[in-house]
Amino acid sequence: MKRVFLIIGAPGSGKTTYAEIIAKKHSDKIVHYSTGELLRKEVEKGTPLGAIIASYIDEGKLVPLEIVMDTIINAIKNSDKDIILIDGFPRSVEQMKAFDEILKKNPDIKLEAVIEVVVSEETAKERVLGRGRGADDKEEVFENRMKVYLDPLPEIEKFYEQKGLLIKVDGEKSIEEVVKEIEKIIFSKIKEQ
Ligand code: AMP
Numbered sequence: 001m002k003r004v005f006l007i008i009g010a011p012g013s014g015k016t017t018y019a020e021i022i023a024k025k026h027s028d029k030i031v032h033y034s035t036g037e038l039l040r041k042e043v044e045k046g047t048p049l050g051a052i053i054a055s056y057i058d059e060g061k062l063v064p065l066e067i068v069m070d071t072i073i074n075a076i077k078n079s080d081k082d083i084i085l086i087d088g089f090p091r092s093v094e095q096m097k098a099f100d101e102i103l104k105k106n107p108d109i110k111l112e113a114v115i116e117v118v119v120s121e122e123t124a125k126e127r128v129l130g131r132g133r134g135a136d137d138k139e140e141v142f143e144n145r146m147k148v149y150l151d152p153l154p155e156i157e158k159f160y161e162q163k164g165l166l167i168k169v170d171g172e173k174s175i176e177e178v179v180k181e182i183e184k185i186i187f188s189k190i191k192e193q
Contacts, residue, residue, distance in 0.1 A: 001082060001108055001109075001110055002076055002079070002082055002084055002108060002109045002110070003082055003083050003084065003110050003112050003189075003190070004076065004084045004086060004109060004110065004111050004112060005083070005084070005085045005086070005112050005113050005114075005115060005185075005186055005189075006086050006087075006089055006090070006111065006113070006114045006115065007019050007085060007086065007087040007088075007114075007115045007116075007117065007182070008087070008088070008089070008090070008091070008114065008115070008116050008117070008156070009087075009116060009117030009118070009119065009171060010117075010119055010121070010124040010146060010149050010150075011124060011128050011142065011145045011146065011149065012119065012123065012124035012125065012126070012127035012128035012131075013117040013118070013119045013124060013171045014117060014119075014127070014171055014175065014178065015034075015087040015088065015117050015171075016034040016036070016037065016087050016088070017175065018117070018175070018178050018179050018182050019032045019034065019085040019087045019182075020032055020034075021175070021179050022085065022179060022182060022183055022186065023085055025183075026083075029081055029082065029083050030081060030083045030084075030085060030186070031079045031080070031081040031083070031084055031085070032084075032085040032086075032087070033072075033075040033079075033084070033085070033086050033087075034086075034087050034088055035068065035071065035072065035086065035087065035088035035089045035091075036057075036087075036088050038071050038075060039053050039057060039063055039067075039068075039071060040057065042071075043057065049067070052064075052067070053067065057134075057135075057136055058134075058135040058136060058141075059136075059141065059144070060136050060141040060142070060144040060145040060148060061144070061148065062091055062092055062148060065092075065094055065095060065098060068089070068091075068095060069095070069098050069099075069102075072086065072089055072099070073102065076109060083186070083190065085186075090156060091148070091149065091152070092152050093152045093155050093156065093159075096152075096155075096156055096159055096160075099111075111165060112165075112186075112189045112190075113165050113166075113167050113185060113186075113189055114156075114160040114165050114166050114167070115167050115168075115169060115182055115185060116157065116166060116167070116168045116169070117169055117171040117178065118168050118169065118170060118171055118172075119171040119172055120172065121146060123171070123172060124142075124146065125142060125146075128142050128145075129142065167185055169181045169182060169185070
């Protein structure tokens, strides 16, 4: 049984950092995939698919549904560990619904929780502009990415809240504190069975 934890949060919320730290610490049983990183890896390969992906990332736009779903499904199916953290997914209502269909068809994949890392827009902006990772960390692109993140959020929250899967954590705290909180959530869910 593959047990999936989704970690969502604004650009700059630190979602990838937290998940990375946790997966490294428990590398015997936990694996982590960042949707953004998986997509950027395809760009680095210089494939035609990578060029399509880059044209969306550079403008802070969402990569098309089919590409994202393939990326996520492959990551889950090919992972050699049963506990899987995925950050940056879902980022739209259509991705959320498509993933729900996948879960319905695959009883060997279980969604354990959707962890939302909450930060203020100011904190998000400060962190993103400070890191300057690439073309998408510029101010205008940041504004667009923030909008793209916030628009579908209420519907995504409602959907997972109704399923009893949504857990919010305060991303304004120190990295150590946020990591500890997310770890606690993961291990309490794992112990349930
Ligand atoms: P991130 O590393 O999470 O900040 O993501 C960087 C960029 O990758 C985003 O601005 C999108 O262009 C793309 N991306 C990441 N996750 C997704 C997703 N779930 N759906 C569509 N595009 C995504």
